[in-house]
Amino acid sequence: MFDPQSPLSDQVGAATRAFLAKPLRLLIGGHWVDGTAGETLATSDPATGRVLARVAIGDAQDIDRAVAAARAAFEGPWSRLSGFERARLMRRLAALIEANVRTFAELEVLDNGMPIALAERTSGMAAQMWDYYAGWAERIEGTTTTPPAFVGEALTYTLREPVGVVGQIIPWNVPLSMACLKLPPALAAGCTVVLKPAEDTPLSALLLGELIQQAGFPDGVVNIVNGRGATAGAALVAHPDVDKISFTGSSDVGKAIVRAAADTLKKVSLELGGKSPVMVFGDADLDLAVPGVAAATFFLQGQNCMAGTRIFVHESIHDRLVDGLVAHVAAMRIGHGLDPATDVGPLISARQRSRVEAYIADGIASGATLAAGGEALPGPGNFVQPTIFTDCRPDMRIVREEIFGPVMAIQRFGDDDLDTLAARANDSIFGLSGSVWTRDLSTAHRMAGRIRSGHVSVNCHGAVGPNIPFGGYRQSGWGREFGREGLDQYLETKAVTVRL
Missing domain, CATH: 3.40.605.10 (Aldehyde Dehydrogenase; Chain A, domain 1)
Structure with missing residues (x-):
C-alpha cells in the first residue's frame, strides 16, 4: 500500500x-x-x-x-x-x-x-x-x-x-x-x-x-x-x-x-501502433522545431502511439538541429513524476525498460551514431535516458519497429522532390500520425497531403483534441x-x- x-x-x-x-x-x-x-x-x-x-x-x-x-x-x-x-x-x-x-x-x-x-x-x-x-x-x-x-x-x-x-x-x-x-x-x-x-x-x-x-x-x-x-x-x-x-x-x-x-x-x-515521420525542412524555424521535435519523440517517455520517432531533416540544417536536440535533452530532468521539476518519468515496467535497452543496443550494433542518452539509470525505478541516434538507415530496427520508449532515429534528406520524400515517410507498416516543419505554406500543405497517416500536424506534433478525428492507416x-x-x-x- x-x-x-x-x-x-x-x-x-x-x-x-x-x-x-x-x-x-x-x-x-x-x-x-x-x-x-x-x-x-x-x-x-x-x-x-x-x-x-x-x-x-x-x-x-x-x-x-x-x-x-x-x-x-x-x-x-x-x-x-x-x-x-x-x-x-x-x-x-x-x-x-x-x-x-x-x-x-x-x-x-x-x-x-x-x-x-x-x-x-x-x-x-x-x-x-x-x-x-x-x-x-x-x-x-x-x-x-x-x-x-x-x-x-x-x-x-x-x-x-x-x-x-x-x-x-x-x-x-x-x-x-x-x-x-x-x-x-x-x-x-x-x-x-x-x-x-x-x-x-x-x-x-x-x-x-x-x-x-x-x-x-x-x-x-x-x-x-x-x-x-x-x-x-x-x-x-x-x-x-x-x-x-x-x-x-x-x-x-x-x-x-x-x-x-x-x-x-x-x-x-x-x-x-505507430512509427510517425517528422519532416524538418531547411527553412524550418529551429527555435520552434528543436523543442517541438524533442516533445514529439519524448512525450510520455516515448510511450505513446503517435510518437514522432522517425526524424527526417534537410542536410542544410541537420547539424544545427542535432546540436539543438542534444542540448535540449541534456537539460531535461529525469525523476519521479510527483516532482514538479521532472520532465521525464520512468517507463511503465522493468520489462519495458529491458525492451527499450535492447533496441538501443541493436541501434549501436547496426551502425547508428549514438548522439545522446542510451543508458538506463541505476537504482530503483524503470528510468531510461532520452536517446538520440543519427546516421540512421531505413533498414534499421530502430527506424522500422515501434519501440514505445524514448528513442529518436534521425535520417538526412537532400533536395529531393516531395514525392520522393513522401515515399520515405510512408515506408512503414504504420500510418498513425506525422508532422511537417517548414515556413513554406505550399510545402506544408502539399507534404501533409502526401503523408499516408490519419493525423498530420504542421509546425507542431500530435495536435489532438476532442473534436479532431484520430486514427490510422494500414496497420495503425x-x-x-x-x-x-x-x-x-x-x-x-x-x-x-x-x-x-
Whole structure:
C-alpha cells in the first residue's frame, strides 16, 4: 500500500491516500464486488517499485456477469433515457472529474509514472471529452430520402441507433484519457459498456467508476472489470453477447482481436501502433522545431502511439538541429513524476525498460551514431535516458519497429522532390500520425497531403483534441476516435419506409 511516510507523501493529497487505502474491486451492475476467483493483483509505482495497492481482478465468469449487467441496462433503464437526459448525466460527470483533477493526476503519476504537469493536463482534457460528447448525445439525427418507386407514395427515413453492448479495452500509457476517449461516445450513442483497464494501471478507471455512480448513471451502464488480457480481455472479445469491441494497444494484439471476433462477426475498431515521420525542412524555424521535435519523440517517455520517432531533416540544417536536440535533452530532468521539476518519468515496467535497452543496443550494433542518452539509470525505478541516434538507415530496427520508449532515429534528406520524400515517410507498416516543419505554406500543405497517416500536424506534433478525428492507416488501426467520427463507431443506421 502507499506509504504515508515516503518522502513524496506530502505531495499526495488526502483524497489520493484515502482512495489507495480502501478495497479496490470490480464494478458490475452498479455494485463493487470481488472477482469470482477472489484473485488480486498488485499495482506498483514504476519510479520506485513500491506497491501502491492490490486490486481485485476478474476472469471469464466476471466478464459474463458484467456483460449480462450491461445487456440488462441497455434493454432497460438506459434505453428509456433521451439523448438530452444522457447529456445531462455526462455533463454532471464532467464536472465531477474537473473537481477531482488533482486526485486523478496523482493516481496517474503513481500508477503510470508520467510527470505531474502532464497528468493534470490530460486529466483536464478527460473532462472535456465528456462535455464534448454530451453535446452529440443531443444531436443524433437521421435523414429523409426518396422512397423506391415501386412502393408508391411513401416516406423513407433513417434512424441512428446504438450498436448495443460494447467491450472497451484500454492500454496503460495514458489510462484516464484512454477511458475517457472511449466511454463518452459510446454512452452518448446510447450503448452500455464493459471496460477492461490495463492490469498495470487500473487506478484512475476505478475512481472514474465511483464518479460515474455519483453522477447518477443507471446501474450496469458502465461496468469495470480489471483483469489480465489473456483471461478477462480474451473473454470480452469472444463473448457472444458483446456487439462491438473497441481496442487501443499494440498491432499484434489488435490482429489477435480481429481473429477472435470473427466467430461472432462483432464490430471492431482498433487504434494500434505507430512509427510517425517528422519532416524538418531547411527553412524550418529551429527555435520552434528543436523543442517541438524533442516533445514529439519524448512525450510520455516515448510511450505513446503517435510518437514522432522517425526524424527526417534537410542536410542544410541537420547539424544545427542535432546540436539543438542534444542540448535540449541534456537539460531535461529525469525523476519521479510527483516532482514538479521532472520532465521525464520512468517507463511503465522493468520489462519495458529491458525492451527499450535492447533496441538501443541493436541501434549501436547496426551502425547508428549514438548522439545522446542510451543508458538506463541505476537504482530503483524503470528510468531510461532520452536517446538520440543519427546516421540512421531505413533498414534499421530502430527506424522500422515501434519501440514505445524514448528513442529518436534521425535520417538526412537532400533536395529531393516531395514525392520522393513522401515515399520515405510512408515506408512503414504504420500510418498513425506525422508532422511537417517548414515556413513554406505550399510545402506544408502539399507534404501533409502526401503523408499516408490519419493525423498530420504542421509546425507542431500530435495536435489532438476532442473534436479532431484520430486514427490510422494500414496497420495503425481501423476506424477513428474523437470528433463526430468517434461517435459513428457506436451507431447503426436503420432505414424505414412507410407506404402512405
